[in-house]
Amino acid sequence: MLAIEGQGVCSICNRREVTGYSYGVLCCSACKMFFRRSLFMRNVHPCRTGGNCVRKCRFCRFKRCIEAGMTFTPTENLSDISNIDSLSALLFNLAHQESHREFQVMNCLFVGDPTVAEIAEESGPLRLTPRPLNHPMNLAEWTFITGISSLNYLKKFSHATNLNQSDRSNLLKYSFFDFSIFTDAMRAQYRNQEYISFPDGSDVVRTGFVGVSDQFLNSLRCRLVARINDLRVTKEEFLLLSLVFFCNPGLRNISESGRGILNSYQKIYSSALLQYCMMTYNRNGPSRFTDLLSLYNVIVKTKLDISYVFLLSSIQNPCADLKKIYVFR
Numbered sequence: 001m002l003a004i005e006g007q008g009v010c011s012i013c014n015r016r017e018v019t020g021y022s023y024g025v026l027c028c029s030a031c032k033m034f035f036r037r038s039l040f041m042r043n044v045h046p047c048r049t050g051g052n053c054v055r056k057c058r059f060c061r062f063k064r065c066i067e068a069g070m071t072f073t074p075t076e077n078l079s080d081i082s083n084i085d086s087l088s089a090l091l092f093n094l095a096h097q098e099s100h101r102e103f104q105v106m107n108c109l110f111v112g113d114p115t116v117a118e119i120a121e122e123s124g125p126l127r128l129t130p131r132p133l134n135h136p137m138n139l140a141e142w143t144f145i146t147g148i149s150s151l152n153y154l155k156k157f158s159h160a161t162n163l164n165q166s167d168r169s170n171l172l173k174y175s176f177f178d179f180s181i182f183t184d185a186m187r188a189q190y191r192n193q194e195y196i197s198f199p200d201g202s203d204v205v206r207t208g209f210v211g212v213s214d215q216f217l218n219s220l221r222c223r224l225v226a227r228i229n230d231l232r233v234t235k236e237e238f239l240l241l242s243l244v245f246f247c248n249p250g251l252r253n254i255s256e257s258g259r260g261i262l263n264s265y266q267k268i269y270s271s272a273l274l275q276y277c278m279m280t281y282n283r284n285g286p287s288r289f290t291d292l293l294s295l296y297n298v299i300v301k302t303k304l305d306i307s308y309v310f311l312l313s314s315i316q317n318p319c320a321d322l323k324k325i326y327v328f329r
């Protein structure tokens with residue numbers, strides 16, 4: 001841990017002096033220990049006052065840790081992740097990160113229009129604001145809040161924070177859209193729906209312009225959900241797969257040292273997933289692992305189809321407001 005004196009008061013407890021970076025956030029040593037204990041004991045029971053007793057109960061304190069951007073990544077020592085406590089702590093952490101992401105999609109707004117490079121440069125999580133209940137959500141707004149929440153989720157893991165600025169920017173740029181599609185498809189599965197859509201049920205692509213058949217649009221909406229339903233992908237599998245898929249050393253424009261970092265983290269995440277499959281499916285674990293990995297190609301195919309529709313619709317409606325995170329040049 002990097003010791004940093006005189007950095008002020010810990011943003012989680014608002015009481016003690018900051019002692020350094022822990023789990024990706026500047027905090028005091030008590031909050032660092034609290035976060036670790038919570039992950040490994042998994043004893044965070046819901047708040048009795050519905051989350052209004054800031055810093056008094058464990059739940060509210062843990063929630064503040066997650067909101068501040070704290071996250072747990074197993075060490076680069078591969079034997080650590082074969083430890084069942086470590087895997088459970090990782091899954092517990094991921095479940096909380098994921099519900100925070102989904103909360104932001106459902107309830108927040110982001111004011112501004114940053115590029116992915118600017119988001120990658122900012123240390124700590126992006127600041128989102130509560131969305132008024134009557135705020136009208138259209139395709140552009142859903143696309144934007146989904147993308148921003150995905151970027152916020154993906155940027156905090158150690159494999160991203162350990163990269164240099166340019167590698168981090170490229171990692172996020174070429175993975176957040178795919179990750180967003182994966183989250184949309186998982187939401188469809190939780191809702192017993194056969195196609196991807198935004199949370200209010202609206203369509204993920206603009207329709208009604210020339211050049212795209214209904215058949216194409218339908219397979220774009222259904223292909224990934226169908227595969228996820230076939231496999232009955234669990235939430236834990238989705239969480240671990242997301243780390244394996246989107247910690248990808250093969251992305252464009254990543255430096256050699258960046259590829260090295262991503263490679264070593266991807267190995268950790270893959271062994272966590274394999275370990276999970278072996279525990280859950282016993283001798284069918286290895287084939288389950290292979291089946292799950294095959295989802296990646298379906299995600300990429302869906303992304304390409306959506307990008308194609310994006311492109312066609314932006315040619316035919318050039319004034320449509322495209323946010324900078326969706327400019328992939």
Ligand SMILES: [Zn+2]
Nearest residue numbers: 010013028031
């Ligand atoms: Zn503290």
Ligand SMILES: [Zn+2]
Nearest residue numbers: 047053057060
């Ligand atoms: Zn509370």
